[in-house]
Structures are given as structure tokens and as C-alpha cells.
Amino acid sequence: MNGIFDMALATTGGLMTAGGLGYAMLAVAVAERFTSAERGANGFTPRDVGLAYEDVRFHARGDDVRLAGWYLGARCPRGAVVLVHGRGASKGHELTVQAMVLVRRLLDAELSVLMLDLRGHGDSDPARLTYGCNERLDVLGAVDWLVERGYRPGTIGVLGASMGGSAAIAAAAEEPAIGAVVSDSAFADFAAVLRHNFPRVMRTRLALALLPGALWWVRRWTGVALQAFRPAELARRLRQRPLLLIHSKGDRFVTAEHAQRLADAAGTEAWLSDTEGHVATFVAQPQAYGERVAGFFGRHLVRA
Numbered sequence: 001m002n003g004i005f006d007m008a009l010a011t012t013g014g015l016m017t018a019g020g021l022g023y024a025m026l027a028v029a030v031a032e033r034f035t036s037a038e039r040g041a042n043g044f045t046p047r048d049v050g051l052a053y054e055d056v057r058f059h060a061r062g063d064d065v066r067l068a069g070w071y072l073g074a075r076c077p078r079g080a081v082v083l084v085h086g087r088g089a090s091k092g093h094e095l096t097v098q099a100m101v102l103v104r105r106l107l108d109a110e111l112s113v114l115m116l117d118l119r120g121h122g123d124s125d126p127a128r129l130t131y132g133c134n135e136r137l138d139v140l141g142a143v144d145w146l147v148e149r150g151y152r153p154g155t156i157g158v159l160g161a162s163m164g165g166s167a168a169i170a171a172a173a174e175e176p177a178i179g180a181v182v183s184d185s186a187f188a189d190f191a192a193v194l195r196h197n198f199p200r201v202m203r204t205r206l207a208l209a210l211l212p213g214a215l216w217w218v219r220r221w222t223g224v225a226l227q228a229f230r231p232a233e234l235a236r237r238l239r240q241r242p243l244l245l246i247h248s249k250g251d252r253f254v255t256a257e258h259a260q261r262l263a264d265a266a267g268t269e270a271w272l273s274d275t276e277g278h279v280a281t282f283v284a285q286p287q288a289y290g291e292r293v294a295g296f297f298g299r300h301l302v303r304a
Contacts, residue, residue: 024213031221037088039090045092051100055070056114066125072107073112078109081113082157083116084116084165086279087131089121090117090121094115095282105294112151132167143158154179156301159182161279162184166183172237173237179242183245187258188232188257190226232261235262239266244268249272
């Protein structure tokens, strides 16, 4: 399939000049929709549930994108955890619903929490979606902010959901300061996600004919070849790092096969919950989820 992508991408320019104007216009429209983020306004703050916090701002690593976050400091922190949402969500809704129950659990475990708005979401700067490729720089910017705050390498963990889970794996693969990762409902290979979902979302298998052109425009706009983004390959670099994978058996958007591929690559196991839907484990089992995640970070993040 990747060979088809590469060949089609190479010929897209020719199609445009050989009477393919209609195709090009449709491809641009698809690419625009594909890379546009829903900002996911919060509508609440941690203070609404009795938690003190700081409203913080910092830059993504290596570029000018300015990011927004909420920092909640534990009383005697042994480390800190960055929470990373998926497409169309925002800080506080990392797990598709309000995540303050999990935040309380982490604070009780003496872990500070940094809740992040990814680029294009919430109160962060506008940007096109790249499904974890460029968003990994946002995660790395959050890690840099925590290091400046005094957290030592190895005391910082990341929990990411869906696109945020893939961004967390990609960030950890290039940043050894990240001591542990929880990745919930992440994909192993973005090309596989496209093959599985694009015809369904566009409601016709003919949509696959538009996909190469749309990806050509995405690469031109963002510098990212999305069809080449494979977190499973990056996960191989985490074999010496604690990684907890979480996935719903009934996830029809990113199937549980992705979790198994990530687990095989990283040499770890996945918690496959008996739930239906995408990023559904926390919604169905909030107590078990909180216990497992807080316990995982508590074991693997050494005291600062």
C-alpha cells in the first residue's frame, strides 16, 4: 500500500496539469478537512472541581508554536505526568470525558500534572493536524517546561490518548528524559488507519482515489508524509523504558490489532479492556483505570 501511495504522490503534479483540475480541487478540500483541528473549548477549569492550578504558556520544542497548559503541583512531588489529548479534544478532556478523577489520583500519588492543549486545540496557537508527527514537539515542549521547573530526567511521564498516544510514543523515542509512557488507543501505523477509515468516513471506496492527492497537499503544507508515520517502529526504541498500552477490544476506529503491534515492537504487554469504542476504557472503568495508571507511574518515576 505504501508503494501505491508513493507512486500516486509522485504523479499527482502531472494529474494537475493534464486536465486533473477537478481532482486537484477535491484533493485540496479533503486535505483541508483532514488537517483542520476542532479546537475543543474546555468550558471549565480545575478550580471548578476544587483543584488549584497555574495557567501556563510555553513553546513547542524547536518551533514558534505557543502552547497553553494547566499545571497542578503535588505537595511533595516525586515526579510529573503530562496529559496529552487526541484530535478535537483539549486539556481536561484527554480521555473524551472530564479527566479530573484521574488527575486527583495522580496528585494523591505525589505526581504533579501538566495538562496540555496541543497545537490547533484549546487555547494553543492555530496549526494544521499531523496526527502526532509535529504534535510530538508539543509534548517535548511540555517536558522542557517541566525540566526548567526542576523535574529531573526520569521523573517525567507522559499519558497520551489516541493521536496524543502516538505523539507520546514519538516524543519518548527521541527524549530519554521521559521516564515512562502510558499510551491509550494509539495507532501503530497511520497508513493502516487511513486504509481502514477513509472510505467509511467519505462514504465511498472511491475516496481512496482522492487520498494520494490529499496526502500530497498535506505534505506540501506541513512537511509531513503522514502515510510514513509508524509509531510501532518508534516504539522499538522504548524497549528499555516502561510503556503501558491501553486499548478497547471493541475499538472500531483504531482496532486492537494496533495495540498488539505496538506491544510486540516495544516488548511489552497491552491492557485490552472488554469495552466498546475509541478511548473507551476510562469511561467504562474509571476506578480500575486510575489505579493502574497511577500505580504504573508511581512505580517507574523516581523521586525528584
